[in-house]
């Protein structure tokens with residue numbers, strides 16, 4: 001939308017839809033669904049702000065809260081301009097409406113670390129517009145010029161007379177006023193909330209167990225379903241015998257759906273028992289023969305072929321006079337494995353379908369649900385709950401879990417929640433793509449790379465989805481997520497060639513926290529480190545010399561190195577490694593300190609620095625980087641989904657092991673002070689940790705890891 | 721079957737081998753106890769049975785009939801429970817929050833047995849509780865804070 005505050009009619013519509021929707025109580029006092037219906041009439045001032053007659057302010061957030069703190073961040077910006085105390089606002093998940101589409105795409109979604117960077121100015125204007133309308137309403141009420149009034153603490157104040165009018169008493173009048181086209185924003189010097197490490201607004205509900213995640217939705221008469229899906233991707237039901245399943249106590253129905261066979265029961269456990277009793281012959285699908293061992297070998301061979309060029313400058317055929325290096329880096333499929341397994345509750349009533357789920361992809365999921373339901377998108381109401389982690393899995397262009405849940409519920413007389421078990425979640429596909437990165441370089445007399453080539457083999461995430469047109473470059477046929485982090489190499493190297501191959505594999509893939517950077521950063525930052533050590537130069541100094549044109553890179557590298565004590569002695573058996581990488585508009589440097597314990601890598605401490613423009617909430621920025629380090633370290637040390645004969649070999653947290661409490665390193669995060677526009681925060685810390693740790697292990701043992709997870713590499717401790 | 725949950729008696733009509741987790745969530749309607757793995761691998765479902773941290777996903781109803789079950793919704797009934805929750809709020813621990821009920825239940829059980837645990841004892845007692853969001857360091861600090869409170 002170009003006017004920030006759309007027409008009042010659409011606001012009122014949004015307000016009404018929201019009032020009838022799922023209200024998630026987060027702030028203090030916790031607002032429950034029952035309380036919401038009993039609350040005094042809310043008036044929508046605009047799409048983001050509602051004020052009740054008792055003064056209660058509700059802020060609507062169209063971005064999904066999946067741990068990144070976006071409910072708090074958005075509330076900080078809105079409340080700042082609106083002049084309301086943060087502790088008293090109520091946060092509500094916005095409904096799906098065009099007014100909430102991203103500023104750069106015709107969909108409402110949460111991803112790409114862009115929530116704050118793409119909404120910051122819009123939120124300021126929305127808050128300021130609402131404040132200005134409340135002030136104008138007070139001016140009319142008091143019969144004084146608006147210029148003699150100010151706003152503070154949820155009140156409009158007439159300084160001369162000391163009269164104060166509460167927002168609650170002004171809301172109805174304010175909402176009838178035209179929205180100002182150009183509201184006056186507060187000066188950054190007057191900010192009380194933006195830029196401050198205020199505590200999160202959802203903490204108490206999450207500590208008391210009252211926060212409502214998708215899996216906690218309870219609808220009248222609702223039953224629970226689990227779905228038996230084909231054991232290989234693309235498979236389908238050939239023969240079904242459901243008699244034993246139907247005999248399991250609690251099972252109420254067995255229904256065939258496009259993705260398999262759903263067992264519906266009065267509780268989740270009965271549904272899983274019923275599923276175990278199904279007898280199904282499956283037709284093997286296209287994925288029946290997939291072997292990741294074979295795929296890795298095929299990708300490695302293909303990486304030796306030239307591929308489609310994405311970047312070419314200088315002449316990579318003109319080798320430098322120094323040493324020549326080459327290295328191959330292999331990275332596996334990875335599951336997102338959010339702590340809350342996938343789920344989606346669906347209720348049909350005449351002419352409408354209500355979908356309750358923790359989604360990152362509201363508009364896309366609504367369209368998919370409508371198509372399956374046989375309804376128009378406007379007849380589908382998506383209620384976004386809290387997400388027990390997302391990491392990209394709940395932003396699926398194919399809407400797999402929503403589509404399926406609607407199919408399961410369609411025609412059933414009661415609401416149905418489709419629940420994925422952990423095994424379903426890990427084996428259900430949509431992985432970070434398996435990739436192969438092959439790099440070569442020749443060094444100049446100064447030891448710096450004179451030539452650099454990088455050839456990538458991987459699957460496209462968006463091929464065959466509605467995003468294909470938007471994200472696949474028609475010139476190269478490559479999807480930007482295949483080579484991001486490689487094609488934007490920050491190092492000043494005269495001759496560079498980056499090329500890619502797209503492999504078609506019948507394993508569904510998806511963006512996974514930091515997407516393509518997860519493999520390119522590992523390859524680039526491991527290889528540049530190897531160039532540095534081959535040239536017998538210090539890895540920080542070497543990078544610094546090559547990053548002359550990249551002030552953000554230089555700033556984080558310097559800050560992280562300083563804070564980590566780079567170059568200072570460590571006890572015997574320990575070493576440091578460094579990596580720096582830009583993604584989602586931000587740059588992160590990390591220094592990892594490692595040792596070997598029984599031959600296995602142990603990460604003791606990670607010092608990170610981030611440049612993300614203005615840090616709207618420095619506390620949450622730092623915590624997101626820490627989170628990203630944990631997430632990236634899980635993958636670096638252990639993460640791997642393998643397939644043989646088309647079957648996923650991992651099934652639960654026993655064989656797909658996230659980092660545990662004992663393995664968590666001490667983490668320090670430093671933020672480069674900046675007043676530039678905010679850039680991404682949720683993802684950029686993730687891809688940096690694998691190369692930082694691999695480089696530290698190389699410094700310790702001389703062995704360079706060529707493959708993730710690091711568990712595949714044999715490291716030997718240096719002699720005492 | 722009679723279940724004593726958070727000091728209230730509940731008559732639950734369910735098979736004796738049904739795991740406590742599903743009775744709590746789908747029958748009694750206490751959804752604060754979470755499902756993460758169903759196989760005693762993640763700790764999201766941790767509750768107390770007679771004060772002991774117990775994984776509800778692998779605990780058959782028959783084994784807890786008549787015993788004292790405490791869930792996250794009832795943990796504030798004890799002073800220690802309130803202290804741990806207050807420490808969690810002071811450290812602003814949760815991110816997505818999904819694992820936190822289980823983390824808190826494990827922490828309360830640890831502190832009930834060892835009011836002043838060492839760092840190593842905290843790490844080992846909490847090692848069965850996974851967090852995909854990486855809140856471990858703040859969890860650790862919150863436990864320290866509760867122990868010192």
Ligand code: FES
Nearest residue numbers: 756757758763777
């Ligand atoms: S759900 Fe019980 S330990 Fe994971």
Ligand code: FES
Nearest residue numbers: 816817851852853
């Ligand atoms: S806070 Fe998200 S899993 Fe722990």
